[in-house]
Amino acid sequence: MTTTSIPPRLTELSHGGGCGCKIAPGVLADLLKNMPALRGFPDLLVGTESSDDAAVYRLNDEQAIVATTDFFMPIVDDPYDFGRIAAANALSDIYAMGGKPILALALVGMPINVLPHDTIARILEGGSAICASAGIPIAGGHSIDSVEPIYGLAALGLVHPQRIVRNTGARPGDVLVLGKPLGVGVLSAALKKNLLGKAGYEAMIAATTQLNRPGTPLAALPDVHAMTDVTGFGLLGHLLELCRGAGLTAHIRYADLPWLDGVREFVDAGIYTGASGRNWASYGSDVELDKSLPATARTLLADPQTSGGLLVSCTPSAVNHVLDIFHNDGFERATVIGSMAAGEPRIVAA
Numbered sequence: 204m205t206t207t208s209i210p211p212r213l214t215e216l217s218h219g220g221g222c223g224c225k226i227a228p229g230v231l232a233d234l235l236k237n238m239p240a241l242r243g244f245p246d247l248l249v250g251t252e253s254s255d256d257a258a259v260y261r262l263n264d265e266q267a268i269v270a271t272t273d274f275f276m277p278i279v280d281d282p283y284d285f286g287r288i289a290a291a292n293a294l295s296d297i298y299a300m301g302g303k304p305i306l307a308l309a310l311v312g313m314p315i316n317v318l319p320h321d322t323i324a325r326i327l328e329g330g331s332a333i334c335a336s337a338g339i340p341i342a343g344g345h346s347i348d349s350v351e352p353i354y355g356l357a358a359l360g361l362v363h364p365q366r367i368v369r370n371t372g373a374r375p376g377d378v379l380v381l382g383k384p385l386g387v388g389v390l391s392a393a394l395k396k397n398l399l400g401k402a403g404y405e406a407m408i409a410a411t412t413q414l415n416r417p418g419t420p421l422a423a424l425p426d427v428h429a430m431t432d433v434t435g436f437g438l439l440g441h442l443l444e445l446c447r448g449a450g451l452t453a454h455i456r457y458a459d460l461p462w463l464d465g466v467r468e469f470v471d472a473g474i475y476t477g478a479s480g481r482n483w484a485s486y487g488s489d490v491e492l493d494k495s496l497p498a499t500a501r502t503l504l505a506d507p508q509t510s511g512g513l514l515v516s517c518t519p520s521a522v523n524h525v526l527d528i529f530h531n532d533g534f535e536r537a538t539v540i541g542s543m544a545a546g547e548p549r550i551v552a553a
Contacts, residue, residue: 213280213281213282213318213352214277214278214279214280216276216351217277217351217352246260246262247260247261248260248261249300249369253370253444254448255369255370255431256271256296256431256432257269257296257297257360258270259300259367261364265364266363267363267364268359268360268361269297269360269361269362271357272355272356272358273289273293273295273355273356274289274293274353274354275354275509277352278391278394279404279408280394282322282326282329283326283328283329283332284408285326285329285352286327286328286330286331286332286354287332287333287408287412288408289355290333290334290355291411291412291413291415292355292411292509292510293307293358294307294358294414295418295432295511295513297358297359298414298417298418299415299418299431299513300360300367300368300430301419301423302361302367302418303361303362304334304337304338304339304358304360305339305359305361306339306342306359307334307340307342307359308341308344308345308356309327309330309341309345309354311327312346312347312348312349312354313326313346313349313352314348314350314351318352327354330354330356333414334356336414337416341356366422368418368422368428370429370430370444370445371449372449373446373451373516373543374428374518375543375544375545376518376543377429377516378518378519378541379442379514379515379539379540379543380514380515380525380529380539380540381433381438381461381514381515382417382512382515382534383413383511383513383534384461384462384512385438385461385462385463385508386462386463386466386467386506387407387509387510388437388476388478388479388508389463389466389469389474389503390403390463390466392469392474392475393469393474399465406463407463411509411510415432415513416532417528417534418432420528421513421515424521424524426517426518426520426521427515427516428516428517429445429516430514430515430516431444431445431513432511432513433508433512434508434510435478435508435509436486437479437482437506438460438504438506439482439483439486440485440486440505441514442455446548446550447548449548451544451545451548452544452545452546453541453543453550453551454543454550454551454552454553455540455541455551456541457500457504457553459538459539459541460540461536461538462503466503467499471499475506476507478507479502479503479506482507483505489549489550490504490551491549491550491551492552504552512534522539526538526539
């Protein structure tokens with residue numbers, strides 16, 4: 204009698220998932236501290252100096268190329284959804300700089316003798332589907348046989364050199380707008396424990412596969428001063444990059460933060476990712492939490508997002524226009540979460 208082996212769950216093959224796989228920000232900063240300064244390249248408009256979302260290189264007076272790469276281990280078990288999430292996450296960095304994607308290359312590492320080949324093919328199909336919805340091809344790539352499944356993209360885009368929006372340009376008095384609800388890391392932890400229901404899964408997939416296309420028209424607004432996307436370092440980590448880049452203090456209103464359904468209840472039950480604690484350990488000293496906030500606030504605010512929303516710093520007069528751009532592209536829960544003020548680079552949450 205023959206037996207048929209059951210293929211492993213994708214998340215069983217990885218020690219972490221999604222952007223929760225990122226090296227903690229404090230450790231990453233230590234690894235990069237001896238990197239040489241990028242001098243002598245006048246057309247390199249954005250490099251590594253400000254922890255921005257992508258590199259930008261000027262081609263001529265009208266065009267600059269935006270280049271980025273992003274890849275990770277599975278955050279979900281459905282191969283098609285994994286491919287879609289990874290691709291949307293990679294393209295997000297192009298949009299966060301104000302660019303428009305033009306093509307992508309696939310980055311593929313798979314345990315070729317462990318996963319069925321049709322499962323791997325479905326991952327690639329998912330990534331291709333997202334790129335097709337962004338109007339770009341996957342024009343090539345590279346693959347290796349690896350211990351853990353890994354998928355992502357190297358993506359290229361174009362932007363006008365005068366329309367680049369960096370994470371360093373926030374100004375005192377700016378308002379902070381967040382494009383997507385938070386809590387992806389928590390839901391992924393619940394999924395790994397088989398505790399996430401169908402509605403919760405569908406909400407997580409809808410959020411993580413939604414392309415951050417509003418970044419391109421937002422960059423055309425002169426009153427949008429800074430922009431980034433919220434991913435593996437959590438809301439606090441990426442907001443701190445805005446604070447440090449501009450030398451300002453961010454004030455956020457905890458009650459105004461949008462959450463995916465069920466997230467706070469899962470954290471109350473002790474379900475969250477280890478990356479949340481690593482994130483907090485890296486930057487918690489630069490965050491002031493009001494004593495009135497719940498004990499779980501630290502965990503929630505440091506929760507690693509995968510393919511998270513755009514975080515925009517703009518003038519108060521531009522807020523309605525910014526929100527209209529988000530809402531008109533289907534980002535129904537885009538909302539104002541706080542403001543920027545003069546002060547030391549840190550975050551105050553109340």
